[in-house]
Amino acid sequence: MSVQTAVTCLNFINGEWHPSEQEAVDASINPANRNEVVGYVQKSTIQDLDKAVEAANRAKKAWRKLSGAARGEYLYKVANILEKNINIVAETMTREMGKTLPEAKGETARGVAILRYYAGEGLRKIGENIPSTDSEALMFTTRSPLGVVGVITPWNFPVAIPIWKIAPALIYGNTVVLKPAQETAVTASKVMECFAEAGFPSGVINMVTGPGSVIGQGIIDHPTIDGITFTGSDTVGKRVGQGALARGAKYQLEMGGKNPVIVANDADLDLAVDATISGGLKSTGQKCTATSRVIVQQDIYEAFKERLIEKVNQLQVGDGLQAETWMGPCASESQLNTVLSYIEKGKEEGATLLSGGNRYENPELAQGFYVQPTVFEDVKSEMTIAQEEIFGPVLALMKVETMEEALEVANDVKFGLSASIFTTNISSMLSFINEMDAGLVRINAESAGVELQAPFGGMKQSSSHSREQGQAAIEFFTSIKTVFVKG
Ligand code: NAP
Ligand code: MG
Numbered sequence: 117m118s119v120q121t122a123v124t125c126l127n128f129i130n131g132e133w134h135p136s137e138q139e140a141v142d143a144s145i146n147p148a149n150r151n152e153v154v155g156y157v158q159k160s161t162i163q164d165l166d167k168a169v170e171a172a173n174r175a176k177k178a179w180r181k182l183s184g185a186a187r188g189e190y191l192y193k194v195a196n197i198l199e200k201n202i203n204i205v206a207e208t209m210t211r212e213m214g215k216t217l218p219e220a221k222g223e224t225a226r227g228v229a230i231l232r233y234y235a236g237e238g239l240r241k242i243g244e245n246i247p248s249t250d251s252e253a254l255m256f257t258t259r260s261p262l263g264v265v266g267v268i269t270p271w272n273f274p275v276a277i278p279i280w281k282i283a284p285a286l287i288y289g290n291t292v293v294l295k296p297a298q299e300t301a302v303t304a305s306k307v308m309e310c311f312a313e314a315g316f317p318s319g320v321i322n323m324v325t326g327p328g329s330v331i332g333q334g335i336i337d338h339p340t341i342d343g344i345t346f347t348g349s350d351t352v353g354k355r356v357g358q359g360a361l362a363r364g365a366k367y368q369l370e371m372g373g374k375n376p377v378i379v380a381n382d383a384d385l386d387l388a389v390d391a392t393i394s395g396g397l398k399s400t401g402q403k404c405t406a407t408s409r410v411i412v413q414q415d416i417y418e419a420f421k422e423r424l425i426e427k428v429n430q431l432q433v434g435d436g437l438q439a440e441t442w443m444g445p446c447a448s449e450s451q452l453n454t455v456l457s458y459i460e461k462g463k464e465e466g467a468t469l470l471s472g473g474n475r476y477e478n479p480e481l482a483q484g485f486y487v488q489p490t491v492f493e494d495v496k497s498e499m500t501i502a503q504e505e506i507f508g509p510v511l512a513l514m515k516v517e518t519m520e521e522a523l524e525v526a527n528d529v530k531f532g533l534s535a536s537i538f539t540t541n542i543s544s545m546l547s548f549i550n551e552m553d554a555g556l557v558r559i560n561a562e563s564a565g566v567e568l569q570a571p572f573g574g575m576k577q578s579s580s581h582s583r584e585q586g587q588a589a590i591e592f593f594t595s596i597k598t599v600f601v602k603g
Contacts, residue, residue: 117201117309124156125305125325127164130171131318136160136326144302147214147445147452148435148484154212155302160326165293165334168322172264172291173340175319180261180289187287188238193314195231198224201310205275207437209303213271214444214485215399216436220275227279227307230568234283234589242288242590246598254601259594261289262366263342266335268328268356270348271447272402272507274300275307280568281345282311282321284589293341294323295332297348299448301325328352333359341365345584345592347404349505350531350577357580368592369580370404370573372505373533375563376526377407378548380519381415383538387560389423392511395536395562397431397489400443401509402451404578405534405556405564409495409502411514411522421493421513425471428489428511434481445484446508452485455508459490462501467492467512497528505531519544527553532575534563555579 124141126133136158146152158164179187198205206220215223248255265285269277278294285292296304308323324331332352335341336359343366346356353369360367377395379388395407412420436444446452452475459473472488475481487508495502495512502512516522519539526535535554539545545559555574558565566572571588573579582592 117204117306122153122155124158125302127158127160127168127325128308128312128321128323129164129168130322131312131316133312134164134167137163142298144212144299145448146211147447148211148437150449150483150485152211154208157298157301157325160324160331162330162334164326165324165331165338168293168324169264169338169340171319172293172322175317176261176263176291178317179291179320184238184287187289188235190314190316191231191235191283191287194310195228195235197310197313198231198307199228201306202228205303205306208306209274209300210436210444212303213274213300213447214436216441216444219399220436223273223276226568227275230276230279231283233568234287237284237587238287242594248600250602252602256599258597258599259288259590260597261594263290264340265290265292265593266338266341266344267292267294268332268335268344268346268348269294269296269304271297271299272399272404274303277347278304278307280585281347284593285345286321288590288593290343290593291320292322293335294321295335296323296325298325298327336360337363339363343367343592346370366592367580368582368584370584371578372531373404373406373574373578374409374503374505374529374531375405375407375534375554376409376411377535377563378522378526378537378539379410379412379416379420380522380537380539380541380544381413382540383416384540384560385416385419385423388538389420389427391536391538391562392424393427393431395564396511397428397443397509398564400446402447402507403564405566407536407563408506408510409512409514409526411516411525413519413522414515414517417515421470425491428471428491431489433476433486433489435484443489443509445486447485449485451507452487455487455506455510458501458504458506458508458510462492462495462499462512465499465501466494467499467501468494470513472509497525503529519547523547523551527551530577533578534558534574536561536563555583
């Protein structure tokens with residue numbers, strides 16, 4: 117594998133690389149330098165998707181018959197191949213969507229670890245023994261794969277998210293059709309090259325690129341796809357859920373967040389400041405678990421604000437390939453424009469801009485989709501920037517008097533993905549654990565940490581209330597079968 121530029125990525129169908137039936141492509145642009153084309157991505161058609169789904173459907177019978185251990189061997193192989201190619205995959209990711217190289221390497225290493233984790237799951241229990249009322253009978257549960265699973269993924273974690281869906285899908289005996297975000301399909305193709313090299317039976321894993329409105333919608337509507345796992349925005353997620361429900365397919369949605377950090381009067385100030393910066397601004401704020409609302413108790417407010425601004429103003433912004441860069445550009449021009457329009461909205465609605473708020477004017481950064489790390493204060497819960505997911509490097513400071521008020525503000529959004537609190541008081545920690553409506557609650561740690569062996573997912577409108585990762589993944593990718601045996 118090599119880092120090539122301006123190559124057209126093909127679809128991977130039935131164990132082979134295929135050009136689309138249609139010649140149209142999208143150019144994938146380096147957001148650090150808009151003049152660099154990282155590669156071309158096919159705008160495939162429904163006919164291409166049909167071929168992939170047919171291949172996955174043909175492959176499913178033999179794949180589910182293999183033992184979990186045998187399926188696991190394939191995942192171990194992909195893990196080793198991905199590990200060998202970590203630098204190439206990470207560099208492609210940085211050039212395609214802008215996150216810094218250490219973050220891209222960390223994400224790729226996470227992909228390797230996830231593959232190994234699920235390879236091991238092939239040997240773990242998938243059911244339980246339940247006492248029957250008939251003392252001469254045996255009753256137990258086992259699990260069946262869904263069949264063909266459609267995987268629709270966003271651009272912000274172009275390696276880890278496809279892998280944390282594909283790996284459990286495969287280990288539990290499903291076959292897969294991946295539709296990666298068009299924005300980062302060159303990186304997804306690098307991952308698919310690893311799957312190709314691992315030599316899975318033809319049709320077990322397939323990838324078709326193309327716009328969400330065509331290939332994504334095609335997955336929603338396809339009668340042969342038994343389950344759809346989606347990560348992305350809540351607008352598209354709702355569409356996926358409605359479409360899947362309408363034709364009786366199983367679905368799983370992981371969507372947006374508007375994640376708070378609460379900083380209590382008794383917090384460790386340095387820890388809280390560093391975690392707010394890291395949780396809110398790493399990856400240019402483009403994580404579903406990124407901190408965006410910073411709810412600070414009044415006695416510590418001024419000291420917190422002063423230290424936060426001082427540190428934010430020192431952050432090194434630039435091309436993610438350069439060693440000194442701490443924060444890269446927004447992933448695309450449309451993402452940059454969205455962030456800038458939220459900043460304008462914040463100002464219009466009466467929030468006070470403390471830092472940042474603009475693009476960079478120096479010629480080097482003006483070539484890319486860079487926005488300054490931005491901090492607002494005087495943000496009220498009813499403001500747009502306190503309610504909607506911005507998905508950019510924007511922090512909203514909200515001052516509160518009591519911890520009760522802090523929790524009320526923290527819960528006052530439609531999302532419930534991740535939340536963190538900085539406090540040294542055990543009662544405050546317990547109230548937060550009990551009363552915070554979020555799928556991930558983190559004490560004295562940033563909102564954006566996720567461990568692959570633990571359940572991941574949101575409450576309220578952040579998810580379809582299912583969980584991914586760890587052993588929780590088995591719930592979506594299989595169906596329980598209750599078995600009764602009488603000799
Ligand atoms: P998005 O616009 O919803 O896109 C997600 C995926 O859906 C892409 O592959 C997209 O394809 C596809 N899509 C678009 N329109 C579609 C349609 N009509 N039918 C079916 N599929 C369609 O989200 P994004 O901008 O890529 O990603 C950012 C969002 O993801 C944020 O809201 C973030 O919070 C969320 N996210 C959530 C998690 C989580 O686990 N909770 C993790 C990461 C990100 P194209 O882009 O190729 O058109
Ligand atoms: Mg790009």
